[in-house]
Amino acid sequence: MAAPESGDGNNGAARMVTLISSDNTRFEVEAAAASLSQTLQLTILDGGGGGGDGIPLPNVDSATLSKVLEYCIKHAPAAANGGAPNATAVDRAELERFDNEFVNIDQSVLYSLIMAAHNLEIEGLQSLVAKKVADMIKGKSPMEIRRTLGFPDPTPEEQAEMNAHMLEYGWAYE
């Protein structure tokens, strides 16, 4: 969707838009990259974000936004090709390597990324962070998941409730 828009730039260069983080840092990126966000796409199609205006993102701080844009810039060319058809195996392997590296991050950053991907509706990033969380959950018991994800220790009541729930789907613990 975003490809023709960026390619039709009047002066040959890709169209740029400005995004403003919650702490007032301005980020200038190609419209094609920012359009990976479903939330921003409509605004950008309407011509928003250009010139000195900028699109304010009150829910995303600059550290998170720069991380999000790093993802978008990397994935924009593949997305413009409509996913995978033209991508070579090398390109895909490179993207995969980038993705793995990208989510190798602290949990507080992961938390911010999950929130940002959700707010900005960036499908690819949502899947990527969800997959990361899934990897942290897979193969673990509920107690181990709690420890891994930074839950406080359960109260005796919570512990009893956890044990009761575990009986309901016994097949999951074989």
Add this chain to the structure above:
Amino acid sequence: MDLQAEAARSTGLSVAVLPDDVLADVLRRLSPRWLAVSRCVCKAWCDVVDARRLLRAELLPLSPGGIFINFNNYDISVFLARPSTSAVRPSISGKREYLPDGIQSWPDVRDHCNGVLLVDGYGVAGDCREYVLNPATRWCSLLPPCPPPLVDMNTMYDKCLLYDPTISPHYQLHDSRPRHGKVLGPWILHDVNYYYEKMPKRDDDDVEALTDEERPESIQEASEGGMFAQNIGNEDSMYDSDDSTAGQESGFISAAQVDEKLAWSKKLNGKTLSGYLQILGFHPYKEIVFLSESITRGLAYHLKNSKVQILGNLYPARYDQVSSNEQLIWSSFIYTPCWQSDKDLTK
């Protein structure tokens, strides 16, 4: 990881405090097994999973729906199951109607794994076709033509289907022929030795005889060795003689039920089992062994209380005409229907 968790706890920003909407978006991408585990993590997670029906356990292959039996020299696989009375779901059928065109004979069921079958069929030209299909949802996929048989013409046991929808929507096929070794493995022992792992570890003599067995091939040897026949025969077993009528339709016997909800209508004490017993398979989640008595009668033996329940007639109606000698069962699979959407079911 612990350090990370510590840091997350101290900053208060972690996956543990995601808002419900966002949490649901993360959790809905988990496969059923991890959803079931996540449900136990805390009340909030449980509520999110339940309120949004993220986990559809009723669609998973968690209970036996019947038994596929391959009789020696019999051209079709026989499906022993309780006739469907449910209006909610379509009846499970092995009829041809959902098979692709060009299949001349009813195929053998070669392997089963969690609701998905690997079947053989013969096309118009007599060529062997292989399908992976789900009889519950009637999804079917034609496999690429099989490579020509090697020196050993017996290719009956050389493919193994692996599928666990609680973990992944993808199925795998493993070819065990030596020269096709490159597609082999990694073998997932959990799946291959499925029924063995489910065998209860007990000290009882009758059970020990089975749990000591390690090689899947020896399932039949174990029963032919008389271990079960002897033990069941000596028990003061209770029988039900709910003589289910064997209805024959398109080569399928829809005779009996496998579920132990069946009312035990009559008790015939003091009777002993006659003929030889063969193990048809094990209940995936309960301590029940399904047996064939002289390839005629299906039995469910409850290990817990040594009770025997009669499932009904197994013997194919045309078997005498088709093959009057060498009548035996060469393989059987406990079938657990899987109702999950097949849209993602890929190799």
